[in-house]
Amino acid sequence: MSLAPGAVTSATVSVAQATAKKKSPKGRGSFLLKRLGFYLAAAWAAITLNFVIPRLMPGDPSAAIIDQLERVSGQALAPATLQSIQGLFGNPQENLFEQYLGYLGQLARFDLGVSIVNFPVPVSDLVAAGLPWTLLLVGTTTIAAFVIGTALGVAAGWRAGSRFDTIVTPLVTFVSSVPYFWIALLAVWFFGFILGWFPLGGGYDPNLPVGVNIPFLLSTLQYGALPAATIVFSAFGGWMLGMRNMTVTTVGEDYVLLAQAKGLSPARVRWRYAARNAMLPQFTGFAMALGGVVGGALLTEIVFSYPGIGYLLFSALQKRDYPVMQGVFLLVTLAVLLANLIADSVYATLDPRVREGS
Template sequence: MTATTLAPGGPVQAAGKAAGRRGGRRSRILLRRIGFYLGTAAVAITLNFVIPRLMPGDPASVILTKMGQKEQISPATEASIRALFGMPDTSLWQQYLDYLGQLAHLDFGTSITYFPTPVSTVISQGLPWTLGLVTLTTVLAFLLGTGLGILAGSRPGSRFDSVMAPLATFLGSMPYFWVATMMLLLLSVSVPVFPSQNGYDLALEPGLTPEFIGSVITYGTLPAITIIVSSVGGWLLGMRNMMITTVAEDYVSLAEAKGLSRWRVLLSYAARNAMLPQVASLAISIGSVVGGSLLAEAVFQYPGVGFLFYQAVINLDYPLMQALFLAISLSVLCANFIADSVYVFLDPRTREDA
């Protein structure tokens, strides 16, 4: 027996120091990533400030002229628009400080399309629709694609794998707007099973009533199918390819040699380790789904962020476009940061060089 073992609290102290080192490495990695994402967010915010000021002419005057054609503009509204889109008689640095002050108060100006409603109010009305749609479809696509990928990758070359791999490639290559158009033609025009536009029956009063909830589900089915069909192929192929690599590992063969059941080996050993890259891909998938939902919502006129962005573009609603660009950029950064942070705790290999 060694002296370290005989010393009071020796093994406990050694384990405590090892745990402390692991915790320190995790903290350093997370701090570095927090700094990286804060810097990236600052760049996105700055670009949102610079781009309108690179436009020819005076964007603020153009916006105020369009608003003045609809209704009288208050001095507070004019000051807000000037702070967001430029004041020719003020230095660029002062404009930037005023712009940051507007953002700190979530003041993005007044929407031209929905004048005189503030942009923040317009986005707050559309955001819950997109969050509900994207959250549901992302979870369903992830579960369906990952489950099918586990089955396909567990026996590469089988009949099931020979069917699912080309199908996933085909589904993953289809753009959102094409799938949305086909769903609209097939299930709303040719066979009128689902409504073609809006998020609910406009004859109903919004509220937590069975009629309204049923209407929301009915009207949201086609946009949901569109996003699931377009994104499930990527989940399936990613999981299948990782499963093919993982089932050939020595620890999987050892588990099979021990006589463990096939499903236990498949789920507890192979799939559990193959899932790690899926976590890293989750944030990227969320970003692509959000981007794709812009087109899907525009096709179905679903009252979410995508439809608002479409309306802002066709109406040259610069305040709404600027706010939506910033909101989408920051949401994707947050999703990536969460996925990176979770990955640090799931995979110890990410902490080896810290």
């Protein structure tokens, strides 16, 4: 008995759809495993480079740092401190492979060595003290700039050539081209020095006791408001321009035109069809921005003397505090890799073409 051509086609499509449904979770899992393996290899490479680079310095870096620490402190270092520094920068009496194993063991214990300038404070304590400030300021402003810029980009791209687009887009382009340090310095001069609305620098009022209490929290908000505003003001333009251009491209796609022809509401077509697909490339940049949050907004923290990771790295560079520089570089590298792994996972879930193409 023969089947009609339409029946054959329907049966074929049904089988293909069932097969795709069965293979989809497996494809997503395979893609994520591959990406996880890649990022683990990249993390291992970053850790290894962080181990090798100090040992490429001429002479014995650990001996030079120990000598500098003893001159600063005026006394011999404790055996535990010597062991920590030699484990980080190398003991000339040990085999290089044994040093590498010891270095990995230190990292497993979150031991990043001892700061030269702030001896005998461990680097991990300095990083732990600056990291919450950076996450609070840069993390919040990065998300705010992304949300504001993306929403304005959808509005401008959905009606390209409208009055809103012709006025806002050139202004945002101009603002995005202005160097950030100039905006930050201008904000400090006008709002801090001339008007006196905000403090000129710092993260909180030094006269208040540090703790979870209302006066201290209000102080942190007052000191962080101006840096946060400058970051959002200078960063949202890039998100808006990128989203605007992607939305203009997406509006002309067949699935958007079909949704409009079906009589769906303009808001639903705009956000569920056009914006949802135009937003996919934004996630890559957003992941990089989130990874960079751990490194802090270096210029922001320098201009405003904000006590975050960026200002800690700047101080370490000025004073040649190699253990602190090494610890911050490693932390930032691992944070960027983790953020990209999360972005790949989200991207593969939102767009099946990514995992099937791999």
